[in-house]
Amino acid sequence: MTRHFLNLSDAGGDAIAAMLSDAIDRKAARAGMPKGATDKDAPLAGRTLAMIFEKNSTRTRVSFDMAIRQLGGTSLILDGGTSQLGRGETIADTARVLSRMVDAIMIRTDDHAKIEEMTRHATVPVINGLTDESHPCQIVADLLTVIEHGVALPGSQWCWLGDGNNVLHSIIEAAGLFKFDVRMGVPEGYDPDPRFAEAARRNGATITLTRDAAQAVADADVVVTDTWISMGQAGGEGKLKAMMPYQVTAALMARAKPGAKFLHCLPAHRGEEVTEDVIDGPQSLIWDEAENRLHGQKSVVLWCFGMLG
Numbered sequence: 001m002t003r004h005f006l007n008l009s010d011a012g013g014d015a016i017a018a019m020l021s022d023a024i025d026r027k028a029a030r031a032g033m034p035k036g037a038t039d040k041d042a043p044l045a046g047r048t049l050a051m052i053f054e055k056n057s058t059r060t061r062v063s064f065d066m067a068i069r070q071l072g073g074t075s076l077i078l079d080g081g082t083s084q085l086g087r088g089e090t091i092a093d094t095a096r097v098l099s100r101m102v103d104a105i106m107i108r109t110d111d112h113a114k115i116e117e118m119t120r121h122a123t124v125p126v127i128n129g130l131t132d133e134s135h136p137c138q139i140v141a142d143l144l145t146v147i148e149h150g151v152a153l154p155g156s157q158w159c160w161l162g163d164g165n166n167v168l169h170s171i172i173e174a175a176g177l178f179k180f181d182v183r184m185g186v187p188e189g190y191d192p193d194p195r196f197a198e199a200a201r202r203n204g205a206t207i208t209l210t211r212d213a214a215q216a217v218a219d220a221d222v223v224v225t226d227t228w229i230s231m232g233q234a235g236g237e238g239k240l241k242a243m244m245p246y247q248v249t250a251a252l253m254a255r256a257k258p259g260a261k262f263l264h265c266l267p268a269h270r271g272e273e274v275t276e277d278v279i280d281g282p283q284s285l286i287w288d289e290a291e292n293r294l295h296g297q298k299s300v301v302l303w304c305f306g307m308l309g
């Protein structure tokens with residue numbers, strides 16, 4: 001069976017744990033090597049990943065490219081605007097054609113149904129590089145980052161402040177797989193899709209939603225936020241105003257556990273979802289988190305090729 005990675009539960013908790021452990025080992029094994037040098041075992045020699053971008057990207061694009069290089073393979077990029085996808089060629093036909101020429105496909109797109117459609121027609125692994133619904137690769141990096149900084153996942157308390165978006169959906173999914181709790185401080189009208197919390201609760205995680213930011217952050221081990229206006233969303237003064245009480249400030253961080261970690265997938269909007277003193281302060285792990293996109297990506301791709309888990 002072809003392994004696709006559309007959401008974290010496609011792999012499951014055991015496989016994600018194997019990915020995290022492999023990422024930690026690979027990261028340590030190449031300490032001090034030039035970033036463009038190949039890992040000693042070059043497990044993806046001869047393999048090519050095609051990356052389709054229908055939305056902008058810096059981290060996902062560079063981390064997948066460098067991940068494949070370090071694993072000994074190659075990658076190529078198709079962007080929505082200059083490929084035939086942008087002129088209306090179907091996802092199904094694109095999937096069929098790319099499957100004849102490359103070994104795996106990564107796609108960043110809007111509607112999650114498009115990536116599901118791609119898996120129905122691709123005969124090679126398809127990886128979700130972000131949809132409006134979820135961002136699983138980001139959360140592999142986030143888990144890796146907090147583990148490296150001493151957080152034991154089971155039983156840990158995570159707080160999300162701001163918009164109920166794609167990144168939050170994948171955090172909730174991870175909570176179900178690794179048995180940690182998520183308390184969400186989200187303004188009315190911007191709640192996450194309840195299906196994610198329902199599934200996580202069935203897996204034993206405690207997922208709660210409050211309108212009170214101070215209550216959401218109380219005693220948290222990890223505090224996470226993201227842009228208030230995701231790619232493709234309409235913004236507007238109304239939304240910014242509704243979000244303002246959920247801005248991650250030093251005063252809110254002080255209500256979390258001493259030494260609580262701050263995460264943000266980036267790009268950030270300092271002065272909107274987070275203040276400068278928090279994102280650039282000692283509790284912020286954002287640069288490790290960004291670097292870990294590279295290390296996490298490698299294990300996602302290896303899992304897709306059946307080399308892990």
Ligand code: CP
Nearest residue numbers: 057058059060265266
């Ligand atoms: N965090 C993240 O996915 O960043 P990019 O949009 O730059 O890829």
Ligand code: NVA
Nearest residue numbers: 165226230231265266
């Ligand atoms: N929620 C953001 C994440 C960007 C990496 C977006 O979808 O734009």
